[in-house]
Amino acid sequence: MIVFKNNLKKQIHKLLDSEYPLGSTKLEINYTPQMKLGDLALPFPFQLAKIMHRSPRDIAAEIAPKLIELEGINKVDIAGGGFINLYINRDKFFQQKLQTTVKSSLTSEENKIIVEHTSINPNKAAHIGHLRNSCLGDTLARCLKYKGENVEIQNYIDDTGVQVADIVFGFMEIEPKTLEEVKNIPEKFDFYCWDLYTRVADYINHHAGSKEKKSKILKNIEEGTGVEAKLAQHISQRILKAHLKTMQRLDISYDLQACESSIIRLEFWKLAFQLLKEKKATHFVEEGTNKGCWVMKLEDESQQEKILVRSNGIVTYVGKDIAYQLWKFGLLKKDFFYKPFVRQGKKTIWITSSKKTSNSPEFGQGSRVYNIIDIRQSYPQKIVIQGLRSLKFGEQAEKSTHFSYEMVALSPKSLKELDVNVSKEDRDKDFLEISGRKGLGVKADDLLDKLNEKALFEVEKRNPNLSYENKRRIAQKIACGSIRYFMLKFARNSIIIFDFEDALSFEGETGPYLQYTFVRINSIFRKLEENFGFAQTDLQSLIKSSDIRLEVLPDLEYSDFWEIILYASKLDEEVQHSLNSLEFLHLAKYTFELCQKFNAYYHKYSILSEKNRDIKNIRILTIHFVRKTLKTALDLIGIPQPERM
RNA sequence: GCGCCUGUAGCUCAGUGGAUAGAGUGUCGGUCUCCGGAACCGAAGGUCGCAGGUUCGAAUCCUGCCAGGCGCGCCA
Numbered sequence: 220m221i222v223f224k225n226n227l228k229k230q231i232h233k234l235l236d237s238e239y240p241l242g243s244t245k246l247e248i249n250y251t252p253q254m255k256l257g258d259l260a261l262p263f264p265f266q267l268a269k270i271m272h273r274s275p276r277d278i279a280a281e282i283a284p285k286l287i288e289l290e291g292i293n294k295v296d297i298a299g300g301g302f303i304n305l306y307i308n309r310d311k312f313f314q315q316k317l318q319t320t321v322k323s324s325l326t327s328e329e330n331k332i333i334v335e336h337t338s339i340n341p342n343k344a345a346h347i348g349h350l351r352n353s354c355l356g357d358t359l360a361r362c363l364k365y366k367g368e369n370v371e372i373q374n375y376i377d378d379t380g381v382q383v384a385d386i387v388f389g390f391m392e393i394e395p396k397t398l399e400e401v402k403n404i405p406e407k408f409d410f411y412c413w414d415l416y417t418r419v420a421d422y423i424n425h426h427a428g429s430k431e432k433k434s435k436i437l438k439n440i441e442e443g444t445g446v447e448a449k450l451a452q453h454i455s456q457r458i459l460k461a462h463l464k465t466m467q468r469l470d471i472s473y474d475l476q477a478c479e480s481s482i483i484r485l486e487f488w489k490l491a492f493q494l495l496k497e498k499k500a501t502h503f504v505e506e507g508t509n510k511g512c513w514v515m516k517l518e519d520e521s522q523q524e525k526i527l528v529r530s531n532g533i534v535t536y537v538g539k540d541i542a543y544q545l546w547k548f549g550l551l552k553k554d555f556f557y558k559p560f561v562r563q564g565k566k567t568i569w570i571t572s573s574k575k576t577s578n579s580p581e582f583g584q585g586s587r588v589y590n591i592i593d594i595r596q597s598y599p600q601k602i603v604i605q606g607l608r609s610l611k612f613g614e615q616a617e618k619s620t621h622f623s624y625e626m627v628a629l630s631p632k633s634l635k636e637l638d639v640n641v642s643k644e645d646r647d648k649d650f651l652e653i654s655g656r657k658g659l660g661v662k663a664d665d666l667l668d669k670l671n672e673k674a675l676f677e678v679e680k681r682n683p684n685l686s687y688e689n690k691r692r693i694a695q696k697i698a699c700g701s702i703r704y705f706m707l708k709f710a711r712n713s714i715i716i717f718d719f720e721d722a723l724s725f726e727g728e729t730g731p732y733l734q735y736t737f738v739r740i741n742s743i744f745r746k747l748e749e750n751f752g753f754a755q756t757d758l759q760s761l762i763k764s765s766d767i768r769l770e771v772l773p774d775l776e777y778s779d780f781w782e783i784i785l786y787a788s789k790l791d792e793e794v795q796h797s798l799n800s801l802e803f804l805h806l807a808k809y810t811f812e813l814c815q816k817f818n819a820y821y822h823k824y825s826i827l828s829e830k831n832r833d834i835k836n837i838r839i840l841t842i843h844f845v846r847k848t849l850k851t852a853l854d855l856i857g858i859p860q861p862e863r864m
Numbered sequence: 865g866c867g868c869c870u871g872u873a874g875c876u877c878a879g880u881g882g883a884u885a886g887a888g889u890g891u892c893g894g895u896c897u898c899c900g901g902a903a904c905c906g907a908a909g910g911u912c913g914c915a916g917g918u919u920c921g922a923a924u925c926c927u928g929c930c931a932g933g934c935g936c937g938c939c940a
Contacts, residue, residue: 247880249880249882251883252882252883252884253883253884256883260882260883262881262882265882265920265921268920269920274920275920298883299882299883300882300883300920300921301920302882302883340940377940380939380940381939381940382940508938509938511938512938523936526937526938528938529938530938531938533938535937535938535939535940536939536940537940539940594868594869594934594935595934595935596935596940597867597868597869597934597935598867598868598935598936599940625869625870625933625934626934649932649933650933652934677902681900681902697902708877708878708888709876709877709878710877710878712869712870713870713876713877713878714870714933714934716876718876721876721889724888724889724902725902726888726889726902726903727887727888727889727902728877728887728888728889729888729902731902732902732903734902735900735902735903736902736903738900738902739899739900739903740899742899742900743899744899745899746899747899750899796880799880800880804877804878805878805880808878808887811887811888812887815887818903818904819903819904819905821899821903821904822895822903822904822905823904825898825899826899827899828899863900864900864902
């Protein structure tokens with residue numbers, strides 16, 4: 220549709236530019252609110268009215284007849300206060316849509332795009348809040364790839380931070396366990412740590428000297444020394460592997476795991492710091508509350524100072540993040556080393572290393588960067604981007620996007636089902652923030668297990684004859700689709716108040732509804748082959764034949780046919796729209812609505828039992844086009860397509 | 865205190881300055897001698913938080929107010 224509209228715009232300019240000041244309008248092409256008003260609407264007479272001091276309706280009436288020459292347009296109308304509405308030549312449009320094989324009409328703009336998502340602290344199991352991040356990030360990456368971009372997906376691992384120190388503390392002081400004993404803990408290790416982590420904060424508060432012990436642990440982890448560093452390394456890598464497995468269940472993968480420990484060992488900060496000093500983006504504070512610190516002035520009106528290096532010489536989180544962001548753009552004159560971390564089928568996921576390695580692919584050097592990080596980190600993210608600007612990397616600052624989203628919280632009802640202790644003041648709230656520290660949260664694997672179980676039950680009910688293996692595989696796909704749609708259907712700024720009943724539903728606006736629709740379409744093609752011997756080759760020759768005469772369709776069916784074809788043609792626009800606004804609910808809801816339209820069509824028009832050959836062929840081509848579009852859309856939002864369900 | 869965000873149907877949420885504000889869910893009533901009922905059709909349900917303003921046109925933009933949430937650390 221993008222190509223079609225662009226072509227129209229060009230033609231309109233050609234026809235009207237000599238007589239009307241179209242250049243000063245946006246020349247938008249919208250859709251009409253109702254099909255009986257035509258297909259496309261031009262609102263530009265309203266804008267011209269202002270310039271030309273005439274009524275919009277008059278202008279529309281004057282221009283409309285001139286537009287009948289537009290190629291691909293059958294009829295031009297004026298409507299409302301001054302809209303010019305266009306009617307598309309349906310036969311030509313349909314024919315053309317069937318025969319275009321180009322994957323997408325979008326064009327790439329960047330050399331390389333780096334998408335950072337997931338980035339879970341490696342000290343406990345992943346929870347549903349993390350899933351929102353991963354689902355959004357993965358969908359962004361899929362859409363960018365569809366657009367034709369070269370995309371690199373990174374997962375940032377803070378394997379030297381306080382959260383890991385907490386869990387190391389737990390193993391050393393609370394349990395206590397040696398490294399060997401920790402290694403011998405059976406699966407699920409990330410669940411084990413989840414429970415241990417909830418005990419740490421409480422323990423520290425009630426045992427004198429704990430804080431000192433913890434800071435010693437943190438210091439050793441950061442410096443890579445002692446048993447603490449060995450424990451931290453083992454724990455974080457093992458939990459990271461668990462996270463990757465969890466994400467694999469959702470068909471989410473990565474190219475690179477970027478570790479903070481590598482950033483520290485390779486002294487990325489030193490280079491970044493040098494750069495900051497050279498460009499006078501940071502200065503040393505001689506007195507006041509921040510005495511002894513290196514700070515960066517904020518550009519906003521607050522004129523506050525953000526500390527980059529503490530008075531004890533230790534760099535802050537924001538400082539490290541600036542260094543990492545510089546590396547992503549290839550602006551740091553230093554690179555990581557890389558080694559293979561895990562294999563997923565044919566794919567290798569790499570991890571950064573501070574020790575020299577050989578034969579590794581290249582990473583980084585992005586021309587554009589998206590950081591998928593929740594909205595509570597807006598402030599530090601703003602500072603990171605400002606850091607780039609202060610270093611005179613304005614272009615890179617422009618191309619650094621903090622892709623933010625609101626949190627996933629728990630409803631009081633879902634808390635009850637989790638059977639966790641909640642403090643008195645928390646109990647009265649409308650929703651409760653997930654807290655790994657408090658153990659308040661739904662673990663991603665637990666939710667996936669629940670969905671799998673439910674899906675398996677439903678599949679069994681409908682397909683008792685399938686093999687158990689097969690049923691399990693289908694259930695897994697349904698669970699995946701269910702979560703992915705759920706995480707996408709809310710706007711980024713909307714807090715998701717997690718409720719088991721909503722999340723476990725397979726009816727209405729859910730992933731399984733979309734999957735079911737797709738399965739239905741495939742089932743028709745399967746039966747066409749079984750009952751009529753109508754094979755793939757027959758479909759191909761039908762597509763190529765120019766013998767499609769839409770006039771055989773009765774009026775009502777003709778308009779139902781057109782509605783679904785026109786809607787299915789909007790996919791690329793929806794992808795573009797989602798990418799522009801970074802709101803993938805547009806694409807999700809579009810896919811859902813396409814399914815709704817198909818299901819309505821399905822109930823109204825039978826294909827297998829249709830006796831009229833011409834009508835039957837048009838219906839086959841219609842659902843073929845819907846299937847093709849739906850498959851692309853489902854792939855983009857990461858919803859797998861089971862063969863049956 | 866300062867900054868950002870949110871307020872739309874009973875509930876959960878969409879809505880790109882454009883035409884009669886839409887979905888899902890819940891409630892009520894229907895649809896099958898079946899291309900799969902995880903479906904479809906219909907009904908009821910709205911002061912778009914409140915008050916001004918800009919505009920040919922405002923749920924959408926601006927101002928003020930009310931209510932709620934989140935940020936604002938020599939934590940990450």
